[in-house]
Amino acid sequence: MGFSRLVRVLILSIMPAISNKPYRVGRSKTGLGLFATKPIKKGTRIIRYFGPILDSRIPAHDEIENKYLFELNGRWTIDGSVRKNLARYINHSCRPNAESDVRPRERKVFIRAIKNIEPGDEINYDYGTDYFKAYLKPIGCKCDSCEKKRKKLRAEARAERAKVKARSERKAEKAGAKGLENKAAKKKKLNGHAVGKAGARA
Ligand SMILES: [Zn+2]
Numbered sequence: 001m002g003f004s005r006l007v008r009v010l011i012l013s014i015m016p017a018i019s020n021k022p023y024r025v026g027r028s029k030t031g032l033g034l035f036a037t038k039p040i041k042k043g044t045r046i047i048r049y050f051g052p053i054l055d056s057r058i059p060a061h062d063e064i065e066n067k068y069l070f071e072l073n074g075r076w077t078i079d080g081s082v083r084k085n086l087a088r089y090i091n092h093s094c095r096p097n098a099e100s101d102v103r104p105r106e107r108k109v110f111i112r113a114i115k116n117i118e119p120g121d122e123i124n125y126d127y128g129t130d131y132f133k134a135y136l137k138p139i140g141c142k143c144d145s146c147e148k149k150r151k152k153l154r155a156e157a158r159a160e161r162a163k164v165k166a167r168s169e170r171k172a173e174k175a176g177a178k179g180l181e182n183k184a185a186k187k188k189k190l191n192g193h194a195v196g197k198a199g200a201r202a
Contacts (some may be wrong), residue, residue: 022046025089034086034091034122038119039116046098056074056076078107087111092127092136092141
């Protein structure tokens with residue numbers, strides 16, 4: 001075993017927890033996000049979404065408000081705003097590659113891959129319609145799927161405007177051509193009358 005290989009083995013054995021994680025926090029379009037660092041197979045449990053469990057029947061708990069609250073059911077909610085909960089960095093997508101596996105009885109949530117995820121891919125799950133309506137719809141969802149849809153709509157609108165413009169230009173051209181014909185015709189007539197008029201004026 002070469003020295004560098006030995007060092008690598010030692011490092012890997014000292015930090016198994018770090019090297020085993022298939023994700024890292026990184027920059028995304030909307031701030032930070034969670035990205036795969038290794039291939040993640042469809043069906044794999046990627047990370048647990050965790051934090052203090054809040055009981056809505058306790059007024060002090062019910063007053064807690066932050067955007068990392070994960071409702072388990074009518075009563076229990078996970079406050080995922082704690083620093084160690086890296087799953088809080090996972091952004092929403094309308095066409096995600098992961099999903100939340102909610103287990104109210106165990107009061108646990110896991111994020112699980114629903115597609116094969118490649119290293120470098122951002123990990124996303126669908127936050128659900130309530131969250132979408134409350135937080136994303138008003139500002140416009142920035143997920144890849146929605147960005148693509150918006151791009152397509154913009155392209156279609158552009159194409160439609162171009163079509164309308166081309167049509168009106170053709171119309172204007174035709175009208176212009178007709179105008180010239182009319183002018184030419186009028187000129188002839190005017191030329192015809194010109195003599196008489198000039199003569200009348202003189
Ligand atoms: Zn979206």
